[in-house]
Amino acid sequence: MIDLFLFGILPYLTIAVAVTGLIWRYVTNQFSYSSVSSQFLENRQLFWGSVPWHYGIILILLGHLLGVLFPGGISAFNGVPVRLYILEGTALALGLLVLVGLVFLLLRRGTSARLRVVTTPMDVVLLVLLLIQVIAGIGIAVFYRWGSAWYVQTAAPYFWSVVTLSPKVTYISSLPLLVQVHAVNAFVLVGLFPFTRLVHMLSIPFAYLWRPYQIVMWYRRQPRSF
Amino acid sequence: MDVRAQLSSVFHLDKCIGCHTCSLACNNLWTSRDGTEYMWWNNVETKPGTGYPTLWEDQAKYRGGWEVKGNSLVPRTGGRLGILTSMFYNPHLPTMDDYYEPWTYDYEHLFTAPPGDAPPTARSISKITGRYLDVEAGPNWDDDLSGSPVYAKNDVNLKELTPAEREALFRVEQLVFFYIPRICNHCLNPACLAVCPSGAIYKRGEDGIVLISQEKCRGWRFCVSGCPYKKTYYNWKTGKSEKCILCYPRLETGQAPACFHTCVGRIRYTGVLLYDADGIEAMAKAPEADLVEAQRRLILDPADPEVAAAARRNGISDDWLGAAKSSPVYRFVKEWGLALPLHPEFRTLPMLFYVPPLLPVAASTRTGRYDLAEKSYLGNSESLRVPLKYLARLFSGGNTGIISGALNKLWAVRGYARSQTSGHITDSQAKEMLTEAGLTPDAARQIARLTSLPRFNDRFVIPPYRREEQIQQTVDPQQHKYQVGFGFINPPRRGL
Numbered sequence: 001m002i003d004l005f006l007f008g009i010l011p012y013l014t015i016a017v018a019v020t021g022l023i024w025r026y027v028t029n030q031f032s033y034s035s036v037s038s039q040f041l042e043n044r045q046l047f048w049g050s051v052p053w054h055y056g057i058i059l060i061l062l063g064h065l066l067g068v069l070f071p072g073g074i075s076a077f078n079g080v081p082v083r084l085y086i087l088e089g090t091a092l093a094l095g096l097l098v099l100v101g102l103v104f105l106l107l108r109r110g111t112s113a114r115l116r117v118v119t120t121p122m123d124v125v126l127l128v129l130l131l132i133q134v135i136a137g138i139g140i141a142v143f144y145r146w147g148s149a150w151y152v153q154t155a156a157p158y159f160w161s162v163v164t165l166s167p168k169v170t171y172i173s174s175l176p177l178l179v180q181v182h183a184v185n186a187f188v189l190v191g192l193f194p195f196t197r198l199v200h201m202l203s204i205p206f207a208y209l210w211r212p213y214q215i216v217m218w219y220r221r222q223p224r225s226f
Numbered sequence: 227m228d229v230r231a232q233l234s235s236v237f238h239l240d241k242c243i244g245c246h247t248c249s250l251a252c253n254n255l256w257t258s259r260d261g262t263e264y265m266w267w268n269n270v271e272t273k274p275g276t277g278y279p280t281l282w283e284d285q286a287k288y289r290g291g292w293e294v295k296g297n298s299l300v301p302r303t304g305g306r307l308g309i310l311t312s313m314f315y316n317p318h319l320p321t322m323d324d325y326y327e328p329w330t331y332d333y334e335h336l337f338t339a340p341p342g343d344a345p346p347t348a349r350s351i352s353k354i355t356g357r358y359l360d361v362e363a364g365p366n367w368d369d370d371l372s373g374s375p376v377y378a379k380n381d382v383n384l385k386e387l388t389p390a391e392r393e394a395l396f397r398v399e400q401l402v403f404f405y406i407p408r409i410c411n412h413c414l415n416p417a418c419l420a421v422c423p424s425g426a427i428y429k430r431g432e433d434g435i436v437l438i439s440q441e442k443c444r445g446w447r448f449c450v451s452g453c454p455y456k457k458t459y460y461n462w463k464t465g466k467s468e469k470c471i472l473c474y475p476r477l478e479t480g481q482a483p484a485c486f487h488t489c490v491g492r493i494r495y496t497g498v499l500l501y502d503a504d505g506i507e508a509m510a511k512a513p514e515a516d517l518v519e520a521q522r523r524l525i526l527d528p529a530d531p532e533v534a535a536a537a538r539r540n541g542i543s544d545d546w547l548g549a550a551k552s553s554p555v556y557r558f559v560k561e562w563g564l565a566l567p568l569h570p571e572f573r574t575l576p577m578l579f580y581v582p583p584l585l586p587v588a589a590s591t592r593t594g595r596y597d598l599a600e601k602s603y604l605g606n607s608e609s610l611r612v613p614l615k616y617l618a619r620l621f622s623g624g625n626t627g628i629i630s631g632a633l634n635k636l637w638a639v640r641g642y643a644r645s646q647t648s649g650h651i652t653d654s655q656a657k658e659m660l661t662e663a664g665l666t667p668d669a670a671r672q673i674a675r676l677t678s679l680p681r682f683n684d685r686f687v688i689p690p691y692r693r694e695e696q697i698q699q700t701v702d703p704q705q706h707k708y709q710v711g712f713g714f715i716n717p718p719r720r721g722l
Contacts, residue, residue, distance in 0.1 A: 029716070034445040035313075036465035036721040041354075043321045054314040113355040114322070118462060118720060197721050203444040205423035209306050213420040214506075218431035219696055 003173040006184050011162050014191030021194030022202070035200040042115050045108035053101030056094045060137075063091060063148075068159045071152035078149050087148050088141070095138045102131055126196045129189055136182040144176060155183075228503040229526060229537040231546055231689070232414070232434035232577050233472065233496065235486070236558045236565045237407055238677060239583040240636070241493040244405035246270050246366060248485035248494075252409075255473070255484050261463025261720075263328040263353050266365050267470035268485040270407045274381040274395070274616070275368040279324040282456040283569065284382045289318045291417050291454030291572030292510060299511050299573065303421045303452045310423060318451040322462070326363040328353040354462075372396070372403030383619040391613050402611040404583040406620075407493070409485060410457040410470035411568070411576030412436050414501065414524070415510045418469070421452035426467075433498075433689075434577065435472045440718070443467055454572035464718050478693050482686040492680065497553025497687040498546060499560075499577065500526040500537055510573045515625040517570035524575070525560050528553075549689035554676055555579065562665075562673060564632050566621035582621055582629060584636050585611050631663075638663035639677070642670040 078084040158171035252268040331348040339346035352359040368377035419427040426442035445465040449458040458469040473483035486494040512520035528550035558565035565579035622628040638659040645656035
């Protein structure tokens with residue numbers, strides 16, 4: 001019963017909350033969409049926190065996505081042991097990098113008096129949840145080795161079963177507890193997405209790569225005559 | 227020719243008394259909120275000095291403005307991909323310590339202190355953390371401190387001076403300094419805008435005011451380091467950048483911006499300039515020493531019928547053309563060549579111009595008294611107390627000819643005015659000075675008039691915005707009345 005709730009209902013619940021929450025927040029309070037950077041108040045620790053965290057987590061999330069999108073490709077890649085070792089080693093190294101970044105981010109929130117002024121309770125909740133997620137992830141990598149191999153056999157089909165609205169709960173509920181914690185915590189993070197600073201992920205300004213350098217806006221552009 | 231209008235300004239540095247009234251007027255109006263209390267959209271600096279934020283002119287430190295790479299003009303901050311990949315940590319961002327930590331005083335203690343031997347004091351407390359703070363820096367901490375080893379001697383503009391020249395500049399008997407009031411330059415080629423990943427900053431087509439959309443800003447912070455003048459600021463509370471808005475709500479109702487209106491020394495002028503938007507990139511790429519001339523070429527003569535016709539084609543009304551014709555800024559910048567942009571080598575084409583300070587002339591003390599008359603009454607460009615090279619670093623991209631040209635004109639105008647009023651200088655002497663400076667007596671009279679006796683409406687020629695007419699064309703004014711206004715419907719809060 002609890003499995004059905006956690007792996008059959010919770011994913012849909014959190015996605016529904018995330019989508020409606022994001023729309024609600026964007027429509028009613030676009031002003032609050034910001035990276036709410038605190039670099040201006042604290043610079044040094046941020047470098048050791050933010051840079052490893054962001055680069056690490058982007059690559060790790062990309063890895064999770066690739067495993068789901070191309071399970072066959074990943075299996076084929078892992079067919080040669082050396083490649084498997086390299087992939088696992090890289091993933092674990094990135095996991096540790098992310099952990100270091102996160103620890104710095106948490107530490108600076110606690111140690112800088114200026115930062116405490118701009119830290120909301122949600123910031124702390126988010127950082128703690130992310131820490132749980134990262135520790136669980138590293139734990140899986142260490143204790144249940146060759147995750148990149150079994151991930152494509154378990155999590156990938158589970159993901160697609162959720163996407164196709166016929167969730168196969170047993171894919172996840174038969175896995176070790178640590179993996180289940182990792183999954184449930186991920187759902188919680190998805191659900192909290194619109195209510196945290198995570199919304200800045202939706203603001204990645206790719207358009208900057210091709211927009212002209214200068215922007216001129218007219219109150220009412222008058223048509224040009226000859 | 228793509229003619230556009232720009233509301234521009236001139237600050238006459240000889241008249242600035244460094245009273246900071248402008249800063250306070252601005253602060254009272256716009257930046258007395260949480261998160262903005264450290265911002266001074268208008269600040270007054272003592273030069274030579276390091277300014278606010280500290281060493282803002284040092285682009286090796288902050289990487290602001292533009293540079294010419296090969297044949298193209300690129301932000302010094304970096305390429306587009308470079309900016310996107312350093313969003314997580316902007317290596318050139320000034321932090322609060324580069325400005326100062328805003329503070330107040332623990333006044334409450336004066337009332338609640340227990341009886342004791344010594345009278346209670348109000349200690350300084352941080353406006354950010356609320357803790358006791360040992361104040362070490364402030365926005366005008368370098369006020370009048372020329373010659374101090376901390377401020378004046380670290381001025382980056384002194385780099386090209388010889389040790390002897392530096393030594394002479396800081397000799398106690400002839401210490402010299404002047405003030406530079408600074409606001410956003412509302413540049414033609416703004417670098418803050420170019421490096422904004424969100425595209426939240428824009429230049430208004432009608433009057434050229436550069437603004438930041440608070441809704442679109444995502445707090446990536448590149449405008450702060452990208453502006454070479456450090457005139458965009460990061461609101462640490464809301465996580466959005468803010469900057470001088472040239473008091474556009476005042477301008478649109480026909481009033482001069484608050485810092486202009488309150489200026490005690492009446493050093494500020496504002497008016498419309500017409501410019502050719504097609505030429506911006508080419509002019510911004512000019513060699514460093516030619517940048518002032520290039521910018522003057524970009525500014526068009528509103529009395530030229532061809533320009534007026536092109537302006538009308540671009541939707542510039544006759545009212546605005548008329549305002550451009552009587553603009554004091556046009557006269558100071560283009561007609562007389564007296565007003566110069568601050569640091570044109572940043573290549574943003576700033577539209578705030580400064581009349582360089584003539585400064586007290588070095589007198590001789592050889593006869594045992596302070597003798598101005600030894601050489602000539604007003605001196606000449608050889609007896610400048612501040613080296614030409616220093617002024618050229620500030621106002622002409624190192625071109626000393628432009629500075630001496632402007633200063634000679636200022637001298638000639640003074641000489642001419644003297645000959646008309648006190649008679650201390652003869653008419654023939656005055657005429658000689660004018661010919662040397664390349665001025666006619668008529669121009670000198672007008673310069674003297676606009677410098678020393680301008681009326682309010684001579685200083686501020688604000689074009690009629692007629693916002694109400696523009697509004698009528700799109701929405702019912704009654705409805706519009708309830709939809710707009712300055713500020714927020716909900717109080718701005720930091721994230722969630």
